Amino acid sequence: MAKVRGAIVVDTERCKGCNLCVVACPTKVIELNDIVNGKGYHPAFPARHEDCTGCMNCATVCPDMCITVYRLKPQK
């Protein structure tokens, strides 16, 4: 069965690496990167992007409004 697919864009320079989106994602899409951003934080990134459903949980809990979410309904 085709499923709803989602994708996120993280503003890595804005991100403070707080990890809240990582624990909020029900499908464990997000991880913190090993690299550091300009502020010295490890920014979030979609490590398993194919599992994203576009549920928006990550963006809902992100205190710094770093995450934009897209969603695509299943196509026949």
Place this chain on the structure above:
Amino acid sequence: MSENILTPEEIIKTGELVFKKTKLMTDAELSYCPGCGHGVAHRITMEVIEELGLEEQTIGIAPVGCSVLAYEFMNVDMQEAAHGRAPALATGIKRVYPNKTVFTYQGDGDLAAIGTAETIHACNRGENITIIFINNGIYGMTGGQMAPTTLPGMNSSTSPYGRDVHTMGYPLKITELVAMLPGTSYVTRQAVHKPGLVRKAKKAIKKAFELQMENKGTSFVEIVSNCNSGWKMTPVESNEWLDKNMLDYYPLGDLKG
């Protein structure tokens, strides 16, 4: 598997944009610590103002505390108040401009310590304003001192052995207090540390502003929040600690209206 495997880039290009930062939050980077609940509370307040189409007519009052710079982040007309005086300032503004939508955004040190009198009397007069109250159980900005809202036994920089209620008093349930006053139309306690709770808190904020538009009196929304720096925890730990320890003393839900 017969389905088309689209790349994330294709989903971004062809899919529906379902979440982006509201334009009622400025592009300024928030001055809050990583993971601090203030950011979410700001955002959902501004999302509600946008959804209700009130951006042109809203005046917010920023407090003293970590959210002292709320006027830099909230993209509506804002006024800064002296510590604890936001409800008094909101009273004046609302009485001069009764058709404006007026709200205060205050921490627990601001609202429930130095500003207790202003809070109680604005609510008791039934001023037609909305009060957003961020309760993180501590004075965040000044270095994690005990607040009236600090839990029994909770450590802070001025209660290093834990709050002893016999010498330091009990945590002040100011939300329960204002719920008793006839001037309040809607009093509720919410939280923002989980996605479902954020959605509920946003609905409560929306209801609070709608009641203000109907001239129903003071609407009051407490948001139990974290102060990971003051509590000396990681953001994730602080949200778990909040969930386990704060909500027994500060139970979530509507108290009135």
